[in-house]
Amino acid sequence: QSTVDPLQLRVAAGGTPVDVSVADYRPGGPVARQLGAGYHAIAASACHNGTWTASAVPTGVVYVPCAVNLAGRGAAVTTTIVAEGPIQVTGTGWQLSPAYANLVLASGAGAPAGITVLGGGNAASGAIWAAGAIVVKGSQEQFTCGLYADTIDIAGSLSTITACKAP
Secondary structure: OOEEEOOOOOOOOOOOOOOOOHHHHOOOOHHHHHHHHHEEEOOHHHOEOOEEEEOOOOOEEEEEOOEEEEOOEOOEEEEEEEEOOOEEEOOEOOEEEOOEOOEEEEEOOOOOOOEEEOOEOOEEOOEEEEOOEEEEOOEOOEEEOOEEOOEEEEOOOOOEEEOOOOO
């Protein structure tokens, strides 16, 4: 009962329309230098048991040196979260808009899943990219601008994936 618009299309192996270099987002990297005050690096000490659990997210580009868990009742935020580890969205009602490069979430983690969406009623109006897989188990999720990964598994119900809106 999920929808994809336009319909998914199998293509020959090759480059992807969205490709992220996590190294570009590390402190001192080109994105950090370009953005200045719009860039936020989460300290490694904020990662408890290897995960930064956020119930509030800063506006702008956020680099995380570990895994990420967006927990609790979400909020509307303009952000681009780039993590070295996997990203999980376990909360509900997150409304994420891109702060940079039309990108909302990016994970440098490989298998089993770089990004997992478990909550419900979340929305992302920018691209979501993972070096490994993206797994969507939540229901009524809304993704605009696509999911980009080696593999994508949509097990939740009533989710919508649509193309970017023309300016």
